[in-house]
Amino acid sequence: xxxxxxxxxxxxxxxxxxxxxxxxxxxxxxxxxxxxxxxxxxxxxxxxxxxxxxxxxxxxxxxxxxxxxxxxxxxxxxxxxxxxxxxxxxxxxxxxxxxxxxxxxxxxxxxxxxxxxxxxxxxxxxxxxxxxxxxxxxxxxxxxxxxxxxxxxxxxxxxxxxxxxxxxxxxxxxxxxxxxxxxxxxxxxxxxxxxx
Amino acid sequence: xxxxxxxxxxxxxxxxxxxxxxxxxxxxxxxxxxxxxxxxxxxxxxxxxxxxxxxxxxxxxxxxxxxxxxxxxxxxxxxxxxxxxxxxxxxxxxxxxxxxxxxxxxxxxxxxxxxxxxxxxxxxxxxxxxxxxxxxxxxxxxxxxxxxxxxxxxxxxxxxxxxxxxxxxxxxxxxxxxxxxxxxxxxxxxxxxxxx
Numbered sequence: 001x002x003x004x005x006x007x008x009x010x011x012x013x014x015x016x017x018x019x020x021x022x023x024x025x026x027x028x029x030x031x032x033x034x035x036x037x038x039x040x041x042x043x044x045x046x047x048x049x050x051x052x053x054x055x056x057x058x059x060x061x062x063x064x065x066x067x068x069x070x071x072x073x074x075x076x077x078x079x080x081x082x083x084x085x086x087x088x089x090x091x092x093x094x095x096x097x098x099x100x101x102x103x104x105x106x107x108x109x110x111x112x113x114x115x116x117x118x119x120x121x122x123x124x125x126x127x128x129x130x131x132x133x134x135x136x137x138x139x140x141x142x143x144x145x146x147x148x149x150x151x152x153x154x155x156x157x158x159x160x161x162x163x164x165x166x167x168x169x170x171x172x173x174x175x176x177x178x179x180x181x182x183x184x185x186x187x188x189x190x191x192x193x194x195x196x
Numbered sequence: 197x198x199x200x201x202x203x204x205x206x207x208x209x210x211x212x213x214x215x216x217x218x219x220x221x222x223x224x225x226x227x228x229x230x231x232x233x234x235x236x237x238x239x240x241x242x243x244x245x246x247x248x249x250x251x252x253x254x255x256x257x258x259x260x261x262x263x264x265x266x267x268x269x270x271x272x273x274x275x276x277x278x279x280x281x282x283x284x285x286x287x288x289x290x291x292x293x294x295x296x297x298x299x300x301x302x303x304x305x306x307x308x309x310x311x312x313x314x315x316x317x318x319x320x321x322x323x324x325x326x327x328x329x330x331x332x333x334x335x336x337x338x339x340x341x342x343x344x345x346x347x348x349x350x351x352x353x354x355x356x357x358x359x360x361x362x363x364x365x366x367x368x369x370x371x372x373x374x375x376x377x378x379x380x381x382x383x384x385x386x387x388x389x390x391x392x
Contacts, residue, residue, distance in 0.1 A: 049318045051278055054252040057268065071269035072253065082247055087283060088289035091323025095284070122245045127287025 031100040031142070033137045035085065041183045049054040050087030050094055050189060056080050083130075084121045089188060093128035095120070096187075100135040106164035107134055109157050117154050120147040130196055133177070133187055136168060143174035144190045200248060222326060227296040227331040227338070230380040237379045246283030246290055252276050269355040274344070279286035281325075283367045289324035292383075303330055305353050313350050316343040325391055327367065329373070329383055330366060339370035340386045 035052070036144040042048040061074035097120075099111045109167075112132075123130040130147035145165075153165045175190045225233075231248070238244040257270035279293040293316075295307045308328070319326040326343035340362075349361045371386045 029230035034379075041263065043318065046318075046321070047317070049322050049324070054250040055255070056250040056273075057253050057255075057271070059251070059253075059279040069272055072268065072273070074267035075253070075266070075271055076265055077354040088291070088319055088322045091289070093287070119245070125242070125359075126245050126284045128245070128284040134342055 013165050016128050026192045027074045029178070029184070031098050031099045031133065031185070034132065034142075034179075035098050039085070039087075040181050040190055042188065048087060050053035050085055050089065052085050053080075053082070059090060072099075079113060079115075080116045089129075093123070093126075097132060098133040098135075099138050102137050103164075104136065104138045104167065106166050107136075107170060108164045109153065110163065112150070112154070117151065119184070121151065124148065126140075129191065131191075133185065134174065136167065136170075139167075140179070142168070142177045142179065142185055143170050144177055144194070145174040146194070148175045153161075204363075207279045225268065225380070227294050227329065227333075227381070230338075230375075231294050231329065231383075232384070234379050234381045235281070235283075238384065240255065244283060244285035244290070246281055246285065248275075248281050255281050261275070275309060276313075279312060285325075285387070289319070290387075291319045291324050291326045292329060294329040294331075296333050296334050299360075300332065300334045300363065302362050304330075305350065308346070308350070311349045313347065317347065320331060325387065327387075329381065330370065332363065332366075335363075336375070338373045338375065338381055339366050340373055340390070341366055341370040342390070345369050 003063055012013040012094060034051070037053070039050045042050060057072075057075045059072055059075045059196065060071070060079050063073050064073045064151075065071065081160055086093070086095040088094065098106070100106065101107050101111065120130045124147060131143060132145050132147065132150060134145055135142045150165075153169075157163050177185055177187050177190050180186055200340050211250060229290060235244075235248070236244045238246060252274040253268075253271045254269055254274050255271045257268070259267045261267065268294070277290055281294065282289070282291040284290065292306065293312060295303070297303050297307065303367060316326045326339050328343065330341055332337045346361075349365075353359050373381055373383050373386050373391055374383055
């Protein structure tokens with residue numbers, strides 16, 4: 001799901017094996033790439049200041065060669081304690097996580113961690129706007145799903161219930177984000193309708 | 197200044213060589229450690245949700261041993277394109293950078309980068325609250341300095357002027373943050389007076 005820096009999935013060439021139908025709306029860009037492109041477009045046009053946080057890494061060993069840059073020789077990926085994206089839009093604090101699933105019928109809750117849920121609750125308590133952007137990569141559909149709705153599925157799971165959110169619940173309770181050309185995942189337009 | 201993860205300056209033992217006078221207000225904690233402790237206190241008490249972003253790292257080579265966690269074998273520190281800290285307080289977007297200097301008479305502007313200044317300007321344009329927290333470690337004094345005031349010094353430097361902010365300008369134009377025991381650098385209390 002979260003591809004760390006330098007380890008991004010490279011997009012398959014157009015018309016490659018993975019693209020069975022000639023679909024020009026999604027040429028194998030990952031959700032992360034789409035959102036980064038979107039955030040850059042927002043920044044350039046002065047719409048919002050939203051960035052992806054760096055991948056959290058636990059650095060264990062660093063080499064400092066003379067006359068050249070420090071080289072990290074041993075480090076490990078850490079589980080993020082917050083969400084991946086945050087920033088400011090129209091004076092409001094925006095905070096979200098982005099997740100992609102190949103699952104056709106539901107979004108597995110194993111994609112989210114307990115402390116991310118706690119973080120989302122804290123953000124909402126303090127007046128921030130919090131949500132997840134979900135992509136069903138098989139259907140090529142992307143949804144904005146409010147964190148408030150995610151919580152009830154999370155609690156149901158914690159009390160022994162199902163470990164995923166059904167696709168149809170996301171269709172109904174979430175908000176479809178159409179894929180566009182210039183601003184690929186224009187989630188702020190959807191946000192305008194839902195929250196502002 | 198910015199110590200990357202895993203490379204933090206360890207605090208000297210109390211009464212060690214570096215503490216000539218018995219000063220219990222600052223036992224060699226770095227500004228970063230003080231702010232992290234402060235942010236944790238804010239989070240626990242429900243005052244605000246403000247986190248330090250992970251250190252940005254360019255990952256070049258990752259080893260995936262069987263049955264154990266991925267090991268990053270080669271990576272480099274990247275220059276941050278935004279500030280180190282952001283979050284939400286009373287519904288407002290908060291964004292700041294923290295810098296410590298051993299210089300007694302001025303704060304060298306070389307501690308800040310051009311794209312950080314650009315980021316700060318964008319934050320303010322979008323209704324966020326932006327500032328730097330400066331510590332003069334020799335004087336053991338910490339100040340909140342609004343980003344708006346930093347810009348004029350930055351522009352003066354860019355047009356050939358001095359490359360630092362005089363200590364007395366920070367005393368006058370900034371806001372002293374007293375060092376406390378439970379919430380070590382209580383910058384939000386200062387913010388309440390200045391902005392809210």
